[in-house]
Amino acid sequence: MLPLNDAGMLSGLVCGVLFGWVLESAGFGSPCKLTGQFRLSDWSVLKVMFTAIVVAAAGLLGLQAMGWMEADAVFVPSAMLAAAAVGGLLVGAGFAVGGYCPGTSVVGLFSGRLDAGVFLLGLLLGTFAFAGLYGPAIEALMNAAEVMAGDSLPEAYGVPAWAVVLGMAAALVGVFVWGGRFERASRGPVTATEAVEGSAS
Amino acid sequence: MEKSSALHASARPVRPFWSPLVAGVALGLVLLLTFVWTGHGLGATGATTRLLAWLGMVSAPSVTAANPYLGPIVEGGHPLSSWISWQVLGVALGALVSAFWAGRLRVQWDGERSIGRARRIAAALVGGVLAGFGARVAAGCTSGLGLSGAATLSIAAFVFLAVFFVAGLLVTRLVKGV
Numbered sequence: 001m002l003p004l005n006d007a008g009m010l011s012g013l014v015c016g017v018l019f020g021w022v023l024e025s026a027g028f029g030s031p032c033k034l035t036g037q038f039r040l041s042d043w044s045v046l047k048v049m050f051t052a053i054v055v056a057a058a059g060l061l062g063l064q065a066m067g068w069m070e071a072d073a074v075f076v077p078s079a080m081l082a083a084a085a086v087g088g089l090l091v092g093a094g095f096a097v098g099g100y101c102p103g104t105s106v107v108g109l110f111s112g113r114l115d116a117g118v119f120l121l122g123l124l125l126g127t128f129a130f131a132g133l134y135g136p137a138i139e140a141l142m143n144a145a146e147v148m149a150g151d152s153l154p155e156a157y158g159v160p161a162w163a164v165v166l167g168m169a170a171a172l173v174g175v176f177v178w179g180g181r182f183e184r185a186s187r188g189p190v191t192a193t194e195a196v197e198g199s200a201s
Numbered sequence: 202m203e204k205s206s207a208l209h210a211s212a213r214p215v216r217p218f219w220s221p222l223v224a225g226v227a228l229g230l231v232l233l234l235t236f237v238w239t240g241h242g243l244g245a246t247g248a249t250t251r252l253l254a255w256l257g258m259v260s261a262p263s264v265t266a267a268n269p270y271l272g273p274i275v276e277g278g279h280p281l282s283s284w285i286s287w288q289v290l291g292v293a294l295g296a297l298v299s300a301f302w303a304g305r306l307r308v309q310w311d312g313e314r315s316i317g318r319a320r321r322i323a324a325a326l327v328g329g330v331l332a333g334f335g336a337r338v339a340a341g342c343t344s345g346l347g348l349s350g351a352a353t354l355s356i357a358a359f360v361f362l363a364v365f366f367v368a369g370l371l372v373t374r375l376v377k378g379v
Contacts, residue, residue: 003240007284011238016291018231019243019344023292024299026224031311031379033218038366038373044221046366049348051225052232056242056352059233075241077341077350077357084346084357085364087339091332092368097378098328099312101343102336103245103292105329110293111300112308115325122329123246127253129330130337134270142338152354164354176222192217192303198311 002069020107029111030195031099038096041186043179050172057165072155079147079156086141098122213304232352239284242349245292246336247285254280270337312379324378 026048027033036042063069077084095101098119100108105123108116130138150156153164183189219227235243254274257265265271274280300306312321336342339361341350347365350358 002237004238005240007239009284009287011235012284012287013291013294015231015235015238015243016288016293017295017298018234018291019228019288020292020295020297021299022219022224022227022231022295024296024305025219025303026221026228027218029296029300029305035369035373035379038369040370044218044224047221048225048228049343051222052228052348053351055226055229056232056236057354059229060236060352063237069237073240074236074353076353077346077355079356080340081357081360084339084361087335087337087341087346088361088364089368090335090338091342091361092365093372094328094330094332094335095343095365096328096369096372097376098325098332099379100325100328100332101245102249102332103243103342103344106245106289106292107296108311110296112306113311114308115310115312115321118322118325119329119332120249122326122331123249123333123336124253124256124329125326126330126333126335127246127250127337130334131253131268131270134268138338142340147356151356153356153359154354156356161354192305193215195218196215196305196307198309198314 002063003073019103020110023104023107024111027190027192027195028104029107029113029116030190031108031113031115032198033190033195034101034104035096035099036190039186040182042189043175043183044189046175047179050168050175054165054168054172057161057168061161061165076151076155079151080142080145081147082144083142085145094122094126213302215305216303228348229352232349235349236352242345242352243288244285244341244345244349245289246333246342246345247283248289249333250274250337251280251283251286315379316377321379324376328378 037045064071100119105116105119147156153159154161254271258275310318339346346358347362
């Protein structure tokens with residue numbers, strides 16, 4: 001029965017190498033390409049993330065439907081909505097200002113970008129500040145607006161999982177169509193050559 | 202190979218990026234493999250948090266152990282000995298090999314051509330601090346909560362991603378960081 005629940009060194013290294021390889025190949029080591037999503041001139045971030053979410057969600061659903069994987073066997077983050085919203089706000093702002101998110105800054109550094117190393121240093125400082133300020137006030141914020149009925153959309157609101165995946169697949173088509181229009185109406189996606197040269201965006 | 206540019210750490214010809222559809226399907230399959238193999242998804246800031254806890258233990262052990270956030274992390278043994286540390290090490294290796302192989306490995310201050318080096322360094326630092334703090338509030342970042350959580354249809358993941366994109370759209374219009 002799946003999942004194998006193997007949390008050893010080998011699974012970490014193998015999944016990590018594949019993750020880093022795909023992110024770099026998508027162009028996600030380049031801050032110009034990544035922030036192109038927010039300038040609406042390069043929709044690669046939304047296209048890639050959304051496609052991956054639909055593929056993985058459909059895969060999990062398929063494995064459960066075939067009886068190969070137990071339902072609710074994989075980790076689902078708790079539905080702490082205030083924490084998710086405040087965190088999303090800060091990570092989104094940090095992405096727009098710094099040019100990376102935490103995972104892609106590792107990809108940036110290991111494709112030679114020194115500014116990504118500075119971003120990583122900032123991540124450590126931000127974590128340090130959080131640990132220093134951590135106490136009842138932050139805990140109260142993090143525990144606010146928690147959905148008690150469940151952590152996932154099907155669990156909390158009774159929406160069938162296949163309907164959520166189907167809805168996301170439909171939205172994905174929209175992302176490709178609309179994103180393509182925005183890309184054609186602007187400078188368009190950052191190419192590998194531009195990214196390597198550190199193109200002025 | 203024949204044209205070696207002084208700018209490139211690897212003198213290989215620059216290969217184009219994968220199309221977003223190909224990269225997205227590949228990323229989805231890697232994420233699915235991770236779920237099937239380990240029972241959870243991919244991440245990033247779990248490793249930087251553990252790195253900070255380790256740095257704390259090396260430089261100020263009593264303060265770190267007494268800290269209400271870092272203390273519980275160091276109690277469970279060596280802070281770096283965890284799945285997420287190996288996974289992030291893997292990300293570094295995978296990115297390095299991929300960038301080298303495709304002629305995309307180049308040592309540079311990316312973004313300095315548009316805003317200058319000093320401003321680029323300041324922006325990267327400030328952005329990192331914001332993202333590092335935010336990822337602790339949300340107990341996850343774009344990978345760990347946004348990507349991996351959304352694949353499990355997590356409500357918190359959808360809220361995170363929605364606010365993340367709106368914040369990014371707005372802040373990009375106010376600050377030029379790259």
